[in-house]
Amino acid sequence: xxxxxxxxxxxxxxxxxxxxxxxxxxxxxxxxxxxxxxxxxxxxxxxxxxxxxxxxxxxxxxxxxxxxxxxxxxxxxxxxxxxxxxxxxxxxxxxxxxxxxxxxxxxxxxxxxxxxxxxxxxxxxxxxxxxxxxxxxxxxxxxxxxxxxxxxxxxxxxxxxxxxxxxxxxxxxxxxxxxxxxxxxxxxxxxxxxxxxxxxxxxxxxxxxxxxxxxxxxxxxxxxxxxxxxxxxxxxxxxxxxxxxxxxxxxxxxxxxxxxxxxxxxxxxxxxxxxxxxxxxxxxxxxxxxxxxxxxxxx
Amino acid sequence: xxxxxxxxxxxxxxxxxxxxxxxxxxxxxxxxxxxxxxxxxxxxxxxxxxxxxxxxxxxxxxxxxxxxxxxxxxxxxxxxxxxxxxxxxxxxxxxxxxxxxxxxxxxxxxxxxxxxxxxxxxxxxxxxxxxxxxxxxxxxxxxxxxxxxxxxxxxxxxxxxxxxxxxxxxxxxxxxxxxxxxxxxxxxxxxxxxxxxxxxxxxxxxxxxxxxxxxxxxxxxxxxxxxxxxxxxxxxxxxxxxxxxxxxxxxxxxxxxxxxx
Numbered sequence: 001x002x003x004x005x006x007x008x009x010x011x012x013x014x015x016x017x018x019x020x021x022x023x024x025x026x027x028x029x030x031x032x033x034x035x036x037x038x039x040x041x042x043x044x045x046x047x048x049x050x051x052x053x054x055x056x057x058x059x060x061x062x063x064x065x066x067x068x069x070x071x072x073x074x075x076x077x078x079x080x081x082x083x084x085x086x087x088x089x090x091x092x093x094x095x096x097x098x099x100x101x102x103x104x105x106x107x108x109x110x111x112x113x114x115x116x117x118x119x120x121x122x123x124x125x126x127x128x129x130x131x132x133x134x135x136x137x138x139x140x141x142x143x144x145x146x147x148x149x150x151x152x153x154x155x156x157x158x159x160x161x162x163x164x165x166x167x168x169x170x171x172x173x174x175x176x177x178x179x180x181x182x183x184x185x186x187x188x189x190x191x192x193x194x195x196x197x198x199x200x201x202x203x204x205x206x207x208x209x210x211x212x213x214x215x216x217x218x219x220x221x222x223x224x225x226x227x228x229x230x231x232x233x234x235x236x237x238x239x240x241x242x243x244x245x246x247x248x249x250x251x252x253x254x255x256x257x258x259x260x261x262x263x264x265x266x267x268x269x270x271x272x273x274x275x276x277x278x279x280x281x282x283x284x285x286x287x288x289x290x291x292x293x294x295x296x297x298x299x
Numbered sequence: 300x301x302x303x304x305x306x307x308x309x310x311x312x313x314x315x316x317x318x319x320x321x322x323x324x325x326x327x328x329x330x331x332x333x334x335x336x337x338x339x340x341x342x343x344x345x346x347x348x349x350x351x352x353x354x355x356x357x358x359x360x361x362x363x364x365x366x367x368x369x370x371x372x373x374x375x376x377x378x379x380x381x382x383x384x385x386x387x388x389x390x391x392x393x394x395x396x397x398x399x400x401x402x403x404x405x406x407x408x409x410x411x412x413x414x415x416x417x418x419x420x421x422x423x424x425x426x427x428x429x430x431x432x433x434x435x436x437x438x439x440x441x442x443x444x445x446x447x448x449x450x451x452x453x454x455x456x457x458x459x460x461x462x463x464x465x466x467x468x469x470x471x472x473x474x475x476x477x478x479x480x481x482x483x484x485x486x487x488x489x490x491x492x493x494x495x496x497x498x499x500x501x502x503x504x505x506x507x508x509x510x511x512x513x514x515x516x517x518x519x520x521x522x523x524x525x526x527x528x529x530x531x532x533x534x535x536x537x538x539x540x541x542x543x544x545x546x547x548x549x550x551x552x553x554x555x556x557x558x559x560x
Contacts, residue, residue, distance in 0.1 A: 157402075157410040160395075164403055167392035174351075174390070175403055175462065176377035177410070234394060234442050 003132070008255040010136050012248035013143040014204055015219065018197035019247045020150060020240060022220025024190040027228075027239065028154075030166040031080075033187060034091030036194045036220060038098025039072040040213035043195025044202035045102045048111040051118065051203075058119040062199050069195020070188040072098055077184030102210055110209040118203035139200070146193065147240045154236040162186050163236075194220075215272045222275055223247035225282040250275075300498045301327040301350070301466055306359035308345055308522075319345040320356070321522040329465075332492060332499045334509040336541070337519035343502040346519075347468045350500070352376045363466065381464030381497075383455055383472040383488075390455030393444035397435060397454065398424055400443055404458035427457055431487070449480025456487045460495070467492065469501040506538045520548050 018040055025033035043065035050056040050064065072094060079090035103109065120135055127134035153159045164172045165182040172179050194216065202208040227246025231238050254275075258268055266274075308320040320342045327333060335343050348354040350361060352373035361369045363379055383390060391400050401424050402415040416424075421439070428436035431453050435446075443451060452472065459467065469488065473481035489512065492499050503509050509516055516533050518526040518541070525548055528536060 153412070155414055155416070156412045157415045158412055160399055160403055160415045161410055163399075164392040164395060167394045168389070171390055171392055172403070173353075173374045174377055174382055176374055178372075178374050234396075 004255055004259060005252065006132065006136055008252040009248060010139050010204065011201075011255075012251035013136075013139045013244065014197060014200045015251060016143050016197075016223065016244040016247035017146055017200065018194045018216055019220045019223035019243050020147060021190040021193035021197065022217060023224050023240065023243045024150075024186055024193070026221060026224060028163055028166050029183060029186045029190075031087050031183065031187065032091070032217075033073075033076060033190060034088065034217050035072055035076040035094040035098070035187070035191055036091075036216045037213045038095040038102065039069040039191040039195045040198035040201075040216040041102045041208070041210060042068050042072055042098055042105070043198030044208040044212060045105040045111075045198075045210070046195075047199035048113055048202050048208035049106055051113060051116045052111055055116075058117060058122060058203060062119070062196055065199035066192040066196045069198075070192035072195070073187035073189070073191030074184055076191070077180075077187040081180035081183055099210065106208060106210065109211075110207055113203060113206045113208070118206070119200070120204055135204075139204075142200070143244065146196075147244060150193075151237050151240055158185075215275065218272070218276050218279055219250065221279050222250050222282070225279060226250055229282065300329045300331070300364060301325070301500075302360075302362040303350070304360040304362070306346070306349055306356045306361070308342075308349060308354065309357045318522050320349065322359070323522075323524060325517075325524075327498055327500075329498055330496045331515060332513035333501070333515045333517060334513040335500060335502045335517045335519060336504070336506060336509045337517075338545075340521075341519040342522040343519055344470055345522075347382070347470050347500065347502060350466075351380055351382050351468055377462075377464075379465045380468060381459040381462055381466070382468040383452070383459055383470065385471040385474045387448040387451040387455070387475060390458065391443045391451055394442055396440045396442055397428070397446075398439040400454060401427065401458060401461065404461040427461075431457065433483075447480075449476050449484065452476060452480070452484050453487060456484060456491065460491050463495065465498060467497045467499045469499065469503075471502055471504060474504060506541050510536055510538065510541070518544060518548075 018036065022033075022036060025031045046068050047061040047065045050061045051058060056064075075097075076090050076094040079085045079093060080087050085093065123138040124134055127138060130137055154163060161172060161175075161177050162182050162185065164175075165177070165179045165186070169179050172182070198213065201212070223246035224243050225246065226249050227242030227244070228239070230245060231242035233239060233242070254271060257266055257271070257274070261267075303323050303325040306320050306323040307318070310317045310319055323342075323346060325333075335346070337343050345354065349356045352368070352371060352375075355370065359369070360367055363376070368376055392403070395403075398416055398421065402420065405420070424439055425436045428439065433450055433453055435450060435454070438445075443454065446454065456472075472488070473484050476484060485508065491497070499513070501508075501512060510533070514533065515527070515529045516536065517524050526544055
């Protein structure tokens with residue numbers, strides 16, 4: 001039991017970084033970005049192939065994965081802002097392009113990391129006095145560091161402008177800001193984080209697979225929405241914290257569903273269906289509640 | 300400071316082409332304050348849009364400080380041009396706090412990775428809000444969406460001041476407010492325009508305002524400037540004169556008649 005919770009927490013934190021990426025586009029930029037389904041794999045693919053074929057340092061590959069994800073975000077941003085393709089379609093096009101690119105990077109549909117020194121192995125050796133908790137402590141520190149950097153960034157002048165771009169773009173233009181560039185930058189940051197998450201998850205689970213990114217947008221949204229319904233705040237610190245908490249809750253629920261779900265006939269392959277339904281409900285409930293309350297007031 | 304040379308703007312509306320601006324010429328010196336009146340659809344807002352760069356003219360030239368800016372994107376013109384529209388929601392970011400909105404306004408040119416709201420900056424913000432006299436100084440960390448329309452518009456005016464524009468475009472910016480707030484917001488704007496000597500164009504439906512403020516008055520109809528009164532000519536004008544001129548142009552506008560009553 002304890003080990004299930006530890007695994008759920010580790011995964012919740014690692015996928016939480018991707019959820020923070022989704023949070024940036026969905027909540028801050030108001031740009032529903034589907035690129036993440038591809039850029040998550042891009043991060044995993046680059047990390048894995050560099051580790052396996054070129055013997056790169058497992059920490060260095062994280063930075064490279066972030067950069068690659070950022071490039072993917074820039075492409076989506078340019079498709080949208082320069083070529084005028086709608087946000088959803090721009091994301092879908094990037095995602096599909098990335099599928100081919102990811103296969104090119106990997107050279108095959110999946111790469112095993114069983115025989116290389118992943119970041120997890122390095123940590124297990126280095127933090128070994130912590131025993132079974134070493135990986136959890138490490139991923140916790142990494143995720144918290146990412147979150148805090150993000151919170152600080154959103155308090156800077158540029159960070160403020162980025163938030164305002166999603167809130168009232170016309171006003172930001174009137175303040176002399178090129179909002180197109182801001183969107184491209186925000187998408188780069190978001191997809192960089194998603195790719196970083198992919199690189200970490202690949203090293204954590206010991207493989208990269210070209211299909212591992214399917215549904216990243218939905219699980220990210222699930223974390224954002226679950227967290228947002230628990231902590232209702234407009235402060236960036238609380239919003240980002242809520243995303244990570246949402247991710248932890250989601251992964252714990254998934255873990256239990258996979259472990260004990262067979263009792264009610266649940267199969268692992270049902271996961272994406274159930275997750276999507278949860279997201280649909282979470283999206284619809286607030287609107288429904290508002291309509292109800294308005295109707296009550298009208299009476 | 301600002302020069303318009305035979306600005307034309309045509310919109311396509313189904314099969315037809317509607318001429319929103321039919322050749323506008325305007326030359327404004329630094330510190331000039333022009334008020335613009337005219338019925339709905341006269342092209343007043345289109346004119347401001349063309350100056351601000353949110354729409355491109357079909358023909359003609361916009362010159363700011365001797366530089367041709369006709370095709371310069373709106374965000375690049377924002378370094379000289381400030382704008383306040385009728386919609387109190389347009390000028391502020393609703394999900395962000397008062398302090399964050401003020402911080403967005405005060406830094407125009409170079410934005411960096413420095414902290415946006417320092418302690419010093421915050422104290423300045425408290426002073427700025429105190430001078431509004433709307434009790435907003437205690438609410439710096441409230442999201443702007445919680446403010447009333449009048450409070451938001453007052454904040455927008457303050458933000459425009461902080462950005463120190465050289466040209467200010469006012470597009471019926473008090474029209475959507477209740478009388479009390481409208482008066483307060485016009486006072487703020489007047490103070491600001493006087494203090495900074497900013498070159499201003501104000502579109503209004505209120506003829507008394509149009510007469511009381513500024514040193515030049517334009518009356519527009521169907522995309523053209525039909526009357527242009529400057530200096531003493533404008534001083535001598537009365538609301539009744541304007542109403543007469545309107546009826547001469549066969550302009551029938553309930554809103555205008557109400558405003559004069």
